[in-house]
Amino acid sequence: MMKRLQNLFLASLLASSLAACASSSAVQADLDRDPYEGFNRKMFAVEQTLDSYVLEPVAKGYLYVPQPVRRSFRNFLNNLISPVTLANDLFQGEMARAGTTALRLGLNTVVGLGGLFDPASRLGLERHEEDFGQTLATYGVAPGPYLYVPMLGPSPPRDLFGWGFDWLFDPVTYVGSDSLTGPILRYTLDGVDARATNLGIIDEIERSSIDFYATVRSLYRQNRDSEINNGVTNLDDLPDIDALDDLDDF
């Protein structure tokens, strides 16, 4: 039953992603488009309510766990997701990065006691994350229209589909009697830990934003582009500001 549900879920994601691909050239023409802004803003409001009643209080409670324990748990979660990164390093043909991920996985699992410690970073093997949404982007697939999904956050069709596809490479999918519980539990714990780590900065950004919805949209798009480019800054991608020089005098 669960298996069937999962297949259905994947199939619907694939369908929505293909629909997005079909209209990708139109979408690419105007990346700032947010055709479902009204709907997205409602979903964003739902998320903020859920956050203030559930996620934020839970995250605040989680901060009572001693810092070294939280650090180890974070390491463990990072190690657990690394097969997904490895698969996508390979899909992108990034062999050197795949090597780093494989070495990190081996070292942290064996020497780092199942991932609780991160000896690989101390050896200069820096962690990075990849997902199938990024892989599709490197193949030239456009993100599609911006979508905000409560509890998932900004999820344009490409990234939503990629997220579902990544479950195939996620070891927790194959643990336990069904393939949904593991990933959902991991995703939830990951979310609580991330929310707790960033409590201060998220509150500060919300407090200082004149339009928090638009700020989150901008943060997501920019951060996503940066991830797709593996953090490399390309000067040619910067907005052209030469014209501003002529506007100095009225």
Added chain:
Amino acid sequence: MRLTFQSLAVFALLLMPLSATAQTNAPDLGKAPDLSKAQAFVTELSQDAIVILSGETTRAGREASFSKLLNEKANMRRIARFTLGQFGRKISKPDFETYQALLNTFIVKVYANRLGEYSDEKVIVGKAQANKKNVIVSSRIEFANGRDPIDIDWWLRLEKDGSFTLFDVRVLGVWMALEQRDSFASVLKNNKGDINALLAHLRNKISADPQDG
């Protein structure tokens, strides 16, 4: 790797007086920007910022020093123009001056506090790359408390007199001025392009900010 960055930064600092003199004597705009001078600019700017963020104990003091630093090192007029996007071409001069004044206060309040989260850190200045009048200097912030390091890019602009000014800063892949431009554009769009709506939003945020703490 860190050693290389550090020696680069030190090297850049040593070079700075030399290149500064060279630039004042003969500002040659046809030539590519001086990368080591750009790195030195970032080294000095980031150190000044850390001194302010960790040294000033009151919010008012931190904001005053941060404001002074920004006015010295950043071209606030260009940032104001940029953050208005397409709308910048339509705005009247008095409205622009009001916007500029509010934006300066807003930026100081936002970033003096957002960056306050990043205390107890060390900045390692990395490589620089240039394209026409734009220079991007990479850097990495390391935290004493074991938090993951973060990469920060600094977008500098070569001015007519040969000096550099700060235009934008990228933290975790996000350009700050670009983020503000997106938010401002959203407010303008949802208020039929009425600049007074944006000015009111800025005033609200500024007055809602705690005065001291």
